[in-house]
Amino acid sequence: MSNILEINNVSKSYQNFMLQNVSFALPEGCIMGLIGINGAGKTTLINSVLNLIRIDQGDIKIFGMEHGNLTTDAKEKLGVVYDENCLPEGLNIKEICNVFCRIYKSWDEKLYYSIIEKMEIPSSVSIGKMSRGNKIKVNLVVALTHHPRLLILDEITASLDPIMRNNVLAIFREFVQDEKNSILFSSHITTDLENVADYITFIDNGKLIFSMNKDSLLDDNLLIRCKESEFARLDKTFITAYENKPNGVIALASNQLKQYCLDELINFEEPTIEEIMLLITKGVR
Amino acid sequence: MSGLMIKDLYNIKGAIKLYTIIIVCLIAYCVFTNKGFVIPIVPIIIGSTILTSTFRIDSQVKWTKYIVQSPLSKKDIIISKYLLLIFLIVISTVIGILFSIPNLISNRISMQALGQLSLMGINIALYSGTLLTSVNYLFGEATEKIEIFTILSYVVSTATILGIYKLIKVISDFSFINIGASVLIINVVICLILWSITIKIYQEKEISLQNVSQ
Numbered sequence: 020m021s022n023i024l025e026i027n028n029v030s031k032s033y034q035n036f037m038l039q040n041v042s043f044a045l046p047e048g049c050i051m052g053l054i055g056i057n058g059a060g061k062t063t064l065i066n067s068v069l070n071l072i073r074i075d076q077g078d079i080k081i082f083g084m085e086h087g088n089l090t091t092d093a094k095e096k097l098g099v100v101y102d103e104n105c106l107p108e109g110l111n112i113k114e115i116c117n118v119f120c121r122i123y124k125s126w127d128e129k130l131y132y133s134i135i136e137k138m139e140i141p142s143s144v145s146i147g148k149m150s151r152g153n154k155i156k157v158n159l160v161v162a163l164t165h166h167p168r169l170l171i172l173d174e175i176t177a178s179l180d181p182i183m184r185n186n187v188l189a190i191f192r193e194f195v196q197d198e199k200n201s202i203l204f205s206s207h208i209t210t211d212l213e214n215v216a217d218y219i220t221f222i223d224n225g226k227l228i229f230s231m232n233k234d235s236l237l238d239d240n241l242l243i244r245c246k247e248s249e250f251a252r253l254d255k256t257f258i259t260a261y262e263n264k265p266n267g268v269i270a271l272a273s274n275q276l277k278q279y280c281l282d283e284l285i286n287f288e289e290p291t292i293e294e295i296m297l298l299i300t301k302g303v304r
Numbered sequence: 305m306s307g308l309m310i311k312d313l314y315n316i317k318g319a320i321k322l323y324t325i326i327i328v329c330l331i332a333y334c335v336f337t338n339k340g341f342v343i344p345i346v347p348i349i350i351g352s353t354i355l356t357s358t359f360r361i362d363s364q365v366k367w368t369k370y371i372v373q374s375p376l377s378k379k380d381i382i383i384s385k386y387l388l389l390i391f392l393i394v395i396s397t398v399i400g401i402l403f404s405i406p407n408l409i410s411n412r413i414s415m416q417a418l419g420q421l422s423l424m425g426i427n428i429a430l431y432s433g434t435l436l437t438s439v440n441y442l443f444g445e446a447t448e449k450i451e452i453f454t455i456l457s458y459v460v461s462t463a464t465i466l467g468i469y470k471l472i473k474v475i476s477d478f479s480f481i482n483i484g485a486s487v488l489i490i491n492v493v494i495c496l497i498l499w500s501i502t503i504k505i506y507q508e509k510e511i512s513l514q515n516v517s518q
Contacts, residue, residue, distance in 0.1 A: 069373055070372075071369055071372070071510065071511045072511075073510055091375040092375075094373065094374060094375040095375050097373060099370070099373040101366070101369070102372065103365075103366070104365055105365050105369065106365060106367075106370075107311055107314070107315050107361055107362075107365060107366060107367065108364070108365060109314065109315050109318050109361065110311070110314050110315070110319075110362075114314045117314075118307045118308075118310050118314070119308060120307075121306045121307030121310060122307035122308075122371075122374050122375065122376060123374065123375065124325040124375070159372055172392060188321030201361050278418075
């Protein structure tokens with residue numbers, strides 16, 4: 020399985036923020052969730068991948084090519100959706116099709132109208148008169164209609180209602196089914212990622228905390244809820260992060276503590292992605 | 305690139321009504337104040353400012369950061385705007401000539417004067433549209449600045465074009481129509497240089513990202 024996207028030691032500094040030596044790879048046929056709190060550096064990273072901003076250091080490869088030197092054919096295979104509508108608001112569904120069929124050689128008009136119908140997007144009104152959710156859906160349809168191999172999505176599910184989010188997630192699963200297509204998907208809604216992501220990449224304060232297989236992430240970690248006295252007895256080398264609460268301590272630990280917790284009758288459970296993210300961000304590491 | 309042109313034409317269709325009303329009002333004003341001779345210029349100048357609307361619409365939805373991810377290059381994006389400018393100038397020139405037909409028939413304006421004035425309008429519109437495009441792409445693509453950019457471009461280009469007219473008149477014994485043609489040639493050369501400089505700089509420039517989060 021080769022990598023469709025490779026990010027190596029990428030750094031970018033601003034006056035009050037710095038993305039530091041971020042490295043990870045997205046294999047073909049996978050969905051990668053990019054998580055982190057607001058201001059963590061997700062959008063900076065996506066803008067760097069898309070060559071919208073110039074990185075200070077490192078290299079980024081898309082389809083094995085330097086991201087700043089993508090060929091026209093390579094760009095045909097890249098679909099991007101931002102967290103806001105970027106399509107001209109005065110155009111309707113048909114006009115959008117008329118524009119993009121002249122931009123993408125691989126534009127599939129039949130597919131376009133079929134997804135429009137599937138997503139229940141009103142086709143008679145202009146983009147500007149649509150709800151925010153429908154606007155994002157049209158952007159997603161455009162990205163899917165030219166048969167991309169890599170979809171880069173920046174916080175798009177936040178604008179969708181729960182039913183539509185489910186439909187969109189089903190489309191994502193279908194998209195990666197042929198094991199050639201991949202998705203890099205930044206989202207605050209970690210439950211979406213629990214449903215579809217194969218890999219989770221976590222960025223905090225411009226630094227990469229981890230980039231790993233989602234199942235391993237959830238299987239290899241425990242969320243321990245215990246009293247302070249119990250926490251004091253735990254082997255701290257297995258504790259990733261913890262937070263003191265009024266009624267005890269919540270700790271994220273390696274599952275090597277599982278047997279100890281079972282023996283000592285300490286409460287533990289499998290953590291959610293959100294719990295991992297919050298503990299690492301706000302807890303003591 | 306035709307996709308970009310079509311997108312702009314769809315975008316400006318909403319603004320066409322407003323521009324038509326402005327042109328008709330200005331022409332009516334010229335007729336009623338016995339300034340019918342400037343009628344050929346009015347649609348060219350007003351028509352070419354439609355380009356401003358396309359910049360504003362693009363900027364509102366951050367179109368550029370979106371479209372640079374498509375197979376089109378930054379060069380295509382700028383060239384499509386120049387082609388749109390030329391298209392607008394051609395259409396507005398034809399409209400200006402059509403509106404001047406009654407004056408031609410009633411001998412209030414000669415064929416030569418119509419040619420001279422149309423050429424002057426084309427020169428101002430071409431130069432200001434080129435200047436506006438360059439300034440917009442090189443200094444920000446920001447909605448709030450576009451009106452200022454437009455006014456500045458038209459003031460600077462009108463002054464420059466009239467200055468070149470005067471200069472040629474002083475240093476040569478060309479007729480006014482020949483001066484217009486000479487200015488057009490000089491103008492085309494200046495515009496081509498501006499186009500290539502703009503394309504070259506813009507290709508190296510980061511896309512303007514306003515209000516993006518980290």
